Amino acid sequence: MNTIIIFGLLVALMLTGMPISISLGLTVLSFLFFMTQVPVESVALKLFTGIEKFEIMAIPFFILAGNFLTHGGVARRMIKFATSMVGHWHGGLGLGGVLACALFAAVSGSSPATVVAIGSILMPAMVKAGFPSRFGAGVVTTSGALGILIPPSIVMVMYSVSTNTSVGALFMAGVVPGIVMATMLGLTTWYRAKKFNYPRQAKTSWPERWDAFRKAIWGLLLIIVVMGGIYSGIFTPTEAAAMSAVYAFFVAVFVYKDMGLKDVPKVLLSSANMSAMLLYIITNAVLFSFLMTHENIPQEMADWMIGTGVGVIGFLLIANILLLIAGNFMEPSSIVLILAPILFPIAVKLGIDPIHFGILMVVNMEVGMCHPPVGLNLYVASGITKMGITELTIAVWPWLLTMLAFLVAVTYWPTMSLWLPRTLGMIN
Numbered sequence: 229m230n231t232i233i234i235f236g237l238l239v240a241l242m243l244t245g246m247p248i249s250i251s252l253g254l255t256v257l258s259f260l261f262f263m264t265q266v267p268v269e270s271v272a273l274k275l276f277t278g279i280e281k282f283e284i285m286a287i288p289f290f291i292l293a294g295n296f297l298t299h300g301g302v303a304r305r306m307i308k309f310a311t312s313m314v315g316h317w318h319g320g321l322g323l324g325g326v327l328a329c330a331l332f333a334a335v336s337g338s339s340p341a342t343v344v345a346i347g348s349i350l351m352p353a354m355v356k357a358g359f360p361s362r363f364g365a366g367v368v369t370t371s372g373a374l375g376i377l378i379p380p381s382i383v384m385v386m387y388s389v390s391t392n393t394s395v396g397a398l399f400m401a402g403v404v405p406g407i408v409m410a411t412m413l414g415l416t417t418w419y420r421a422k423k424f425n426y427p428r429q430a431k432t433s434w435p436e437r438w439d440a441f442r443k444a445i446w447g448l449l450l451i452i453v454v455m456g457g458i459y460s461g462i463f464t465p466t467e468a469a470a471m472s473a474v475y476a477f478f479v480a481v482f483v484y485k486d487m488g489l490k491d492v493p494k495v496l497l498s499s500a501n502m503s504a505m506l507l508y509i510i511t512n513a514v515l516f517s518f519l520m521t522h523e524n525i526p527q528e529m530a531d532w533m534i535g536t537g538v539g540v541i542g543f544l545l546i547a548n549i550l551l552l553i554a555g556n557f558m559e560p561s562s563i564v565l566i567l568a569p570i571l572f573p574i575a576v577k578l579g580i581d582p583i584h585f586g587i588l589m590v591v592n593m594e595v596g597m598c599h600p601p602v603g604l605n606l607y608v609a610s611g612i613t614k615m616g617i618t619e620l621t622i623a624v625w626p627w628l629l630t631m632l633a634f635l636v637a638v639t640y641w642p643t644m645s646l647w648l649p650r651t652l653g654m655i656n
Contacts, residue, residue: 234259249509249511249562252509256516271518275511283389283465284510286466287469289470289473290336291502291503294337294338294476296479297332297480302345302446302447303346306332306448307346308440309328309448311328318422318428321357321427322363322367322417325368325417326371327410331451333374333376334379335450337375337379337380339374339375339376339605340372340605343372343612344608346368347368347608363424363426365613366625366627367413367627368609369605369627370624373597377587378402379399379400379406380465380472381399382561383590386568387568387589390513391582393583394655396465398583399455400649402587402590404647404648405638408634450479453472454469517569526569526570529570529573533574534577540578540580541640543574548635550571551589552592554566554567555599556599564593588635592635598631600618606624
């Protein structure tokens with residue numbers, strides 16, 4: 229009964245148009261005040277203890293690093309390098325966009341940041357080269373979603389905070405699925421470009437490719453700084469985030485010089501605004517998780533689902549459907565922070581690896597970011613392309629179907645996610 233009241237109240241508040249973070253907080257406070265004897269002081273205490281985890285510090289640092297890279301010319305050089313490598317194939321600029329998104333994802337940790345950084349440069353170039361705007365929009369919108377699957381990923385940090393799972397292991401688990409998904413999106417791009425005979429670029433010489441690589445190397449080195457540092461044990465994922473922010477600042481201001489010191493306060497302010505918004509969501513989600521645990525709801529749901537004999541295959545199917553439905557109404561951070569504490573205990577009871585389940589959730593978030601009504605990538609791409617959401621939805625469907633096929637593969641073939649962290653000895 230309490231479960232129905234809690235979720236009914238949450239849905240009712242969300243339907244009023246109230247932001248999800250505030251809906252979560254009000255649901256918790258209303259239920260605790262009117263339906264329980266829990267003292268308000270314990271709520272305040274939970275607020276502080278819930279967000280004092282060291283891993284949360286990684287979020288503002290990765291956001292700051294992504295903003296420095298977005299404004300600092302790194303994206304432009306990555307696009308030039310990517311197109312020099314694959315531009316002579318069918319749909320070369322589109323393929324270059326997929327590769328550039330994968331590379332930028334490996335340094336930014338954010339999907340919308342990847343769409344903005346790559347899309348704002350690539351889209352005008354594709355239209356000028358003779359590509360239909362829908363084709364370019366489809367490529368950039370979906371490939372930008374790689375920003376939360378290829379590490380470092382802010383959404384993975386959120387999952388780690390919610391479930392006490394290793395951030396480093398999650399980062400490593402995202403590498404192979406990220407490469408596989410980028411390859412599948414690239415194949416879709418190539419096939420459609422060949423089918424409709426879209427333009428190809430002249431083949432670039434090896435000296436030109438070397439020159440493009442040399443100019444992009446400072447941005448690409450950040451991948452080694454973050455992933456190499458975590459794997460080698462030189463620093464933790466949170467320390468890696470701080471290192472990436474300092475490195476991105478140095479590259480943007482002193483190496484590429486696309487930013488002046490006068491631009492730094494603006495980047496710091498926008499990063500602080502985004503960080504504050506996410507931390508506010510985390511705070512309210514921690515309260516909601518506290519309420520769920522207090523009322524023993526995850527445990528009851530786990531016992532009920534196992535009692536129905538649904539099994540691993542059935543549960544994973546239900547989890548995917550639930551997460552895809554949630555993607556229609558909420559953005560990734562909220563979905564992870566609300567649903568991970570509910571679904572995670574069930575997954576663990578059924579013997580599903582926590583790291584594999586985390587990657588499954590992240591891939592669902594990727595799909596959710598590319599379809600209406602609240603697909604964040606769609607709105608970001610709409611601002612870049614000046615296309616309506618309906619037109620963009622039609623534009624992305626071939627790549628969206630590819631992402632759904634990939635979701636099935638990553639759900640029922642856990643080795644894709646677990647092979648690398650197991651090989652590196654990060655999990656059993």
